[in-house]
Amino acid sequence: MVAPAKARRGRRPGLRREQTMTFVAFTLPGFLMYCCFLIFPILMGIYYSFMDWNGISPTYEFVGFENYAKLLTDRKFKSALFFNARYTLMLIVGVVVISVILALMLNREIRGRSFFRTLYFAPAVLSMITISLIFKQIFFYVLPGIGKGLNIGFLAGNVLADRNLAIYGILFVHLWQGVALPTLLFLAGLQTIPQELYEAASIDGANAWQQFKAITVTYLLPTLSVVLVLVVKQGLMVFDYVKAMTQGGPGGATQSIALLIYNNGFERNKYSYSIAQAIATGLIIALISVIQIKFTSGKKVE
Secondary structure (H helix, E strand, C coil): CHHHHHHHHHHHHHHHHHHHHHHHHHHHHHHHHHHHHHHHHHHHHHHHHHHHHHCCCCCCECCCCCCHHHCCHHHHHHHHHHHHHHHHHHHHHHHHHHHHHHHHHHHHCCCCCHHHHHHHHHHHHCHHHHHHHHHHHHHHHHHHHHHHHHHHHHCCCCHHHHCHHHHHHHHHHHHHHHHHHHHHHHHHCCCCHHHHHHHHHHCCCCHHHHHHHHHHHHHHHHHHHHHHHHHHHHCCCCCCHHHHHHHCCCCCCCCCCCHHHHHHCCCCCCCHHHHHHHHHHHHHHHHHHECCCCEHCCCCCC
């Protein structure tokens, strides 16, 4: 009985080494790809942000923090920040309100509930560029034709050609597609709420609005935290809708940060400066996300 026990103890170090090597063998390819396609480009981007380089020339000059200092006086960058801040706030309100309402409706026992759930999620699987181009034609041809035919002045013109209305046209398209995933997340959150709580609140005399505030909102806070992070990122980095529908126009009224970075890097050959803008934008998004997560994490259900 002693010899087999000693043999088992003697095999353990070799077995552990074998397990470690197996773990390394399976992990190493993914880790190398992660470093090659994410870590290395980020480090190189930080390096080039301290240079004066057009992205093509084989030579470049070290300028230190000059590109970052230029951001403080760049009117186009400030204007793009203001556009993204305004757009993000409207997007947050629209996505949260609409997706919560849709989730509450789809959580009820209604006929054809599975069909409606599929219908509302369908826009999420479509390409943003494709949807943007389709709605661009709708705004350009269909709505003005309807407005002129019905003598409705508001619809008679192209919304995307108006400096004051173009942002709302982009926002409408973004909401049409962007509420699908938050609705699914809120719907999953609603299904985790114990129904006994609603029954107890109803017995205590709480109306529907009081139950929503005290129970539904409280239990949806963790989901809301995730949705806010996603929506803030989408709002601050909106690119596809703007690029396809307005190209930043009319007159720069819808120039977003992502589009400005793209134009500086690939059209104006200000490669290093565009990287500095991207890094600054990434830091802003990270800071906002950390603040938002800390604010909502303290209000979760215990």
